[in-house]
Amino acid sequence: MGGAYNVLIARQPIFDAKLRICGYELLFRSQQDQHQALFDDPDGATRDVIINNFMAIWDTGSKNRVFLPAYINLGRQFILSHQIPDLPRDQVVLEVLENAGFDQLLFDALVLLKKDGYTLALDDFVYTPSKKPFVQLADIIKLDVLALGIEEVGRQIELLKPFGKRILAEKVETADELEQCKVLGCHLFQGYFLSRPTLTKGKRIPASASVLLRTLDALSKGAGSAEIEQIIRMDPGLTYKLLRLINSAQFAFVREITTVRETVNLLGRIAMKKWLTMLLTVCNEQCISEQIVLALTRARMCELLAEQKGEDTADAFILGILSSLEMLYGVSISQILQDLPLDERLAKGMKGVGALGELLLITRAYEREQWNMVERLAKAPYDPGVAYMESVGWAGKMAAGLA
Structure with missing residues (x-):
């Protein structure tokens, strides 16, 4: 390892x-x-x-x-x-x-x-x-x-x-x-x-995050690109961020993409879910930059570990972000998830159960330098050291692009 x-x-x-x-x-x-x-x-x-x-x-x-x-x-x-x-x-x-x-x-x-x-x-x-x-x-x-x-x-x-x-x-x-x-x-x-944020009872997530969660829920339920566009356009700031992201060097499209509907069609539903989830990290203006980097690092590391193990990489990335929402918003996970019904694999993963849950447990143990747990859980083909090194660099670059 x-x-x-x-x-x-x-x-x-x-x-x-x-x-x-x-x-x-x-x-x-x-x-x-x-x-x-x-x-x-x-x-x-x-x-x-x-x-x-x-x-x-x-x-x-x-x-x-x-x-x-x-x-x-x-x-x-x-x-x-x-x-x-x-x-x-x-x-x-x-x-x-x-x-x-x-x-x-x-x-x-x-x-x-x-x-x-x-x-x-x-x-x-x-x-x-x-x-x-x-x-x-x-x-x-x-x-x-x-x-x-x-x-x-x-x-x-x-x-x-x-x-x-x-x-x-x-x-x-x-x-x-x-x-x-x-x-x-x-x-x-x-x-x-x-x-370990201080959770405030009754505190709600920002409006932009609510729109994103509604959009993710709609994507999971098979909504068409027109319906997805209608939801996202409820928040002009979110629309701007999404279009800026799709026109960034990360995607390098030959021409400028100017509509949400076109973005959905170009990315595809799986990639759209991933990138919308990533935008959840920048919805809270009270977050400090390192919290965003930490959330993105966690998501990317979950994704890379999933790739090493042959698991679903898109769900692993989404799980990494969702598990960070409590830190990003100071709102309990249970309250956030009321607005986002999860399929069984993601729901179990949030609790550290199942194949996805194992990815999250390894990643969180690595974050806290709990090396004994990392070594116990991350048997071959996992290579958490390599995954972490790549994730740190990737997260820093992506956070700078989202700022």
């Missing part, structure tokens, strides 16, 4: 207080040693894999190809070896693991990295007076909210205030924890709070 990569690679976004992305942590699981730190294997195989694919996983699809900093975990052995690859200094943050051993040897090695222009972060940090020189040397201090608890995070921040360092709260699991960490004075944030 993992194909030519020999590792499972994922990335987790890092945000500022306004939820603007300012970096990604590169997370990985090596097949050779499932507990190694990144770049800490003796033969350098994992290091070469990451370097060779560094730009691929970091391509966010930006037209200007702006690459955000990558936070990379380094263990003691690799730091002391003085064999850090020649990575672009403005595109990486080197994280010193908590078990690296804070002694003079490590300090001297970190001083050399600092002089060489690297940004340093101390991972899963807990302050003690003996670590003061390391705090003074570092640029970013990462505090594990899940392990420490909010009260201890606050105490650690008070101890660290005199040093004037940026504090990164990691493993922030909920929107409530995010707000508490902001109040305490954290500058950067990382965790699964995006995929």
